[in-house]
Amino acid sequence: MATRREFLAAAGVGAAGLAVGAGATAFFEHDDGSSSGETVPFHGAHQAGIATAAQDRLVFAAFDVTAATKGELRELLHEWTRAAELMTKGLPVGPPAGDKNAPPADTGEALGLGPAALTVTFGLGEYIFAPGRFGLSSRRPSLLRSLGKLPGDELDPAKSGGDICVQACADDPQVAFHAIRDLARIGIGSAVLRWAQLGFGRTSSTVSTQETPRNLQGFKDGTRNLHGDNAEDMNRFVWVGDDEPQAWFRGGSYVVARRIRMLINAWDRSVLSDQENTIGRFKLSGAPLTGHREHDPLDLEARGADGRPVIPANAHVRLAAPSTNDGAAILRRGYSFTDGIDAATGELDAGLFFIAYQRDPHKQFAAIQTRLGSHDALNEYILHTGGGLFAVPPGIRPGGFVADGLFA
Amino acid sequence: MATRREFLAAAGVGAAGLAVGAGATAFFEHDDGSSSGETVPFHGAHQAGIATAAQDRLVFAAFDVTAATKGELRELLHEWTRAAELMTKGLPVGPPAGDKNAPPADTGEALGLGPAALTVTFGLGEYIFAPGRFGLSSRRPSLLRSLGKLPGDELDPAKSGGDICVQACADDPQVAFHAIRDLARIGIGSAVLRWAQLGFGRTSSTVSTQETPRNLQGFKDGTRNLHGDNAEDMNRFVWVGDDEPQAWFRGGSYVVARRIRMLINAWDRSVLSDQENTIGRFKLSGAPLTGHREHDPLDLEARGADGRPVIPANAHVRLAAPSTNDGAAILRRGYSFTDGIDAATGELDAGLFFIAYQRDPHKQFAAIQTRLGSHDALNEYILHTGGGLFAVPPGIRPGGFVADGLFA
Numbered sequence: 001m002a003t004r005r006e007f008l009a010a011a012g013v014g015a016a017g018l019a020v021g022a023g024a025t026a027f028f029e030h031d032d033g034s035s036s037g038e039t040v041p042f043h044g045a046h047q048a049g050i051a052t053a054a055q056d057r058l059v060f061a062a063f064d065v066t067a068a069t070k071g072e073l074r075e076l077l078h079e080w081t082r083a084a085e086l087m088t089k090g091l092p093v094g095p096p097a098g099d100k101n102a103p104p105a106d107t108g109e110a111l112g113l114g115p116a117a118l119t120v121t122f123g124l125g126e127y128i129f130a131p132g133r134f135g136l137s138s139r140r141p142s143l144l145r146s147l148g149k150l151p152g153d154e155l156d157p158a159k160s161g162g163d164i165c166v167q168a169c170a171d172d173p174q175v176a177f178h179a180i181r182d183l184a185r186i187g188i189g190s191a192v193l194r195w196a197q198l199g200f201g202r203t204s205s206t207v208s209t210q211e212t213p214r215n216l217q218g219f220k221d222g223t224r225n226l227h228g229d230n231a232e233d234m235n236r237f238v239w240v241g242d243d244e245p246q247a248w249f250r251g252g253s254y255v256v257a258r259r260i261r262m263l264i265n266a267w268d269r270s271v272l273s274d275q276e277n278t279i280g281r282f283k284l285s286g287a288p289l290t291g292h293r294e295h296d297p298l299d300l301e302a303r304g305a306d307g308r309p310v311i312p313a314n315a316h317v318r319l320a321a322p323s324t325n326d327g328a329a330i331l332r333r334g335y336s337f338t339d340g341i342d343a344a345t346g347e348l349d350a351g352l353f354f355i356a357y358q359r360d361p362h363k364q365f366a367a368i369q370t371r372l373g374s375h376d377a378l379n380e381y382i383l384h385t386g387g388g389l390f391a392v393p394p395g396i397r398p399g400g401f402v403a404d405g406l407f408a
Numbered sequence: 409m410a411t412r413r414e415f416l417a418a419a420g421v422g423a424a425g426l427a428v429g430a431g432a433t434a435f436f437e438h439d440d441g442s443s444s445g446e447t448v449p450f451h452g453a454h455q456a457g458i459a460t461a462a463q464d465r466l467v468f469a470a471f472d473v474t475a476a477t478k479g480e481l482r483e484l485l486h487e488w489t490r491a492a493e494l495m496t497k498g499l500p501v502g503p504p505a506g507d508k509n510a511p512p513a514d515t516g517e518a519l520g521l522g523p524a525a526l527t528v529t530f531g532l533g534e535y536i537f538a539p540g541r542f543g544l545s546s547r548r549p550s551l552l553r554s555l556g557k558l559p560g561d562e563l564d565p566a567k568s569g570g571d572i573c574v575q576a577c578a579d580d581p582q583v584a585f586h587a588i589r590d591l592a593r594i595g596i597g598s599a600v601l602r603w604a605q606l607g608f609g610r611t612s613s614t615v616s617t618q619e620t621p622r623n624l625q626g627f628k629d630g631t632r633n634l635h636g637d638n639a640e641d642m643n644r645f646v647w648v649g650d651d652e653p654q655a656w657f658r659g660g661s662y663v664v665a666r667r668i669r670m671l672i673n674a675w676d677r678s679v680l681s682d683q684e685n686t687i688g689r690f691k692l693s694g695a696p697l698t699g700h701r702e703h704d705p706l707d708l709e710a711r712g713a714d715g716r717p718v719i720p721a722n723a724h725v726r727l728a729a730p731s732t733n734d735g736a737a738i739l740r741r742g743y744s745f746t747d748g749i750d751a752a753t754g755e756l757d758a759g760l761f762f763i764a765y766q767r768d769p770h771k772q773f774a775a776i777q778t779r780l781g782s783h784d785a786l787n788e789y790i791l792h793t794g795g796g797l798f799a800v801p802p803g804i805r806p807g808g809f810v811a812d813g814l815f816a
Contacts, residue, residue, distance in 0.1 A: 057608070096626065096691065096692060097680055097690070097691050098680075099680065100679065100680045100681040100684075101680070101681060102679055102680065103676060103677055103679055103680065104626070104680050104683070104691065106626075107625075108622060108626020108691060109622045109623065109624050109625070109626045109744075110622075111626070158751060159748075172609070173609055174609040174744060177609075177746055177758070180756075181624075181672065181758075184755075184756065185676050188673075192754050193755065193756065195749055196746070196749055197748060198606070198608065198747075200581040200585070200606065201580070201581055201582040201585075214517045214518075214519060214520070214582075216585070216589075217515075217516075217517070218512070218516020218519070219516070264589065265596075268511060269511055271508065271509050271510055271511055272506075272507065272508045272509070272510065272512050273508040273509060275512070282505075283504065283512065284505045284516075284519070336517075336582060336585070338585055338604070339606075339748065340604045340605060341601050341603055343566060346600050346601055347592075347601065348588075348592065348604065350585070
């Protein structure tokens, strides 16, 4: 458990307006829970939650902004930053039991759970920069424009888009839930939840030291993912560079989300060789069909005795490979989800909530998805049912707030 | 990781018909994941997952049986038992990559995740025993009859009832998901999913050594819960005893589930004293309003300087207390859930998936809920939106299957 001194010290950093009084004291005197889990630094050149080793659990939310002025939007981002900063330290956003005659400043369900490696990552949707809305149209990140309807997109408007996205990742799902819930509460009057998605298990390794997990198709997913601990790759593929005309946005990134429903019954009825040819890898080992071990390179030229490519022309790994996409690669950070039963079919509504970071969503995600959505053998077994595109501002300085450069 | 010898040995126990061939061998030769987590014994006098220390994650599913005959129902329960037995050992239900020309016998997403303390607990709904259906009406557990519409029930039929319930609890959510998914797959032709609920975090301690977790209202929940390691309480309140006329059902229990939606925005706007008076406990410490520490006894007689009860007449802890309910107590095993946004209100659809075990659902859950549903101050902040009542057969003998006594 953080000491009271740590709480007060933390609360003093960029937390103007936080009333730290009897309530906060009472909290640390009464609560006997113990802190657990790592703390991921909140400040830095880039927002946490991108290059960070993928945590186990996710809650992803998109908000519509109801604030009417640029000043109110700025205040919302300032308040949210302050709250995120505290929560990522495992601290409540304010006294969870201060004034008996006021609603608690923190909803309390994460008390005692510790930081749990929480990261809170913010992104801005295109409409924030619409002419005439907040007077920000001249500050729009240069590549934040609609991807259009991509092949395979059947996006439900109720699970798509939004003005601001918040990705909360943590090793404890209640810590991730608490972050979104308290941001929603703090935002009342300025922002309303548009959609949210719980992800119960990570399907990506995002640093070189993590093992590749399996997705709900039973395959290792993301063997060739970019890694946050490879600075060269991150600079080349993920972080917006000095060529960005909007100086405030340099060091940022773009995130694309897709709620990819898996048609589980169809997949489960398909035979093993079809599954492996669909993906282009062996199911158990994760090795490419041209190799023996998971990390063996793909040999896209190899042909079998019958003269046909060993990795089929429409296999997922072939179509998604950088060499097939002019070298384009993306940093994936996906999570398995399930939302109960699909009433229409009676099967589990489950799949992969796909999240990808990149410096150019048009030349990276959209280009790859255009190829995949048109030809990928996997299309028979998946549906893209929701998602969005957001510009992810650069990292936050101590004392600053997310996207503060936008208002400078 | 289990050795191949262990897999073969395990597969040999009550697993007639499981083809253990090249595929299983390949699995253990190629997979480099390591087993993790505890194994909870599957066999015993009572089903696992009731007295067991509450695991962190839940997937709860209800199935409708489509099998037409008693023999087919028996075969379904036999097959499901065999699969559950393997999965609780951290083993696949069959070779996940055997015959290339057949669908894999296991869907594969839990490979390498270990047993993760998985328990799979089965219950039977009332309609299994309907006259003229399977010829089992004379074998119906004596207290398995509808609870009727209880005060507070606004149960959505699409999230309620069912012929068979399966509670999968594990410390890894993908292990719990895999259990339900593979049982659904194995059941094709004999049973179809009716509804399912993911629970992301436990809200109950079910043994004396577990700390009390917080629910999404931010309060410690279940401080006075029954404990699975207290044999006297379990025999008195949870396990069906020798007075049960159906000999096959002795040692069983009854489970009541309720999907309790919390009206989060209303709760978060309420002031601390209202929250504490609603529950009857202090929010931070979890102590009763008449005490200082979480486990201090409730003093339901205490009155304040104003002459009014310190624990209000309509406080949740007062109305739920055994002393208010003729001594009735239940073993709770609840989980927090969230299912995204409620489209009607724009707030998070989240709450507590309540699960309670008892030996008499009428004198225990229904009696308590009748009092709570009519008078509980908490009703302003919750909705019961789904659930069911199921008879939970006694434990499974090695070589036997769940409810085998029903077919003897």
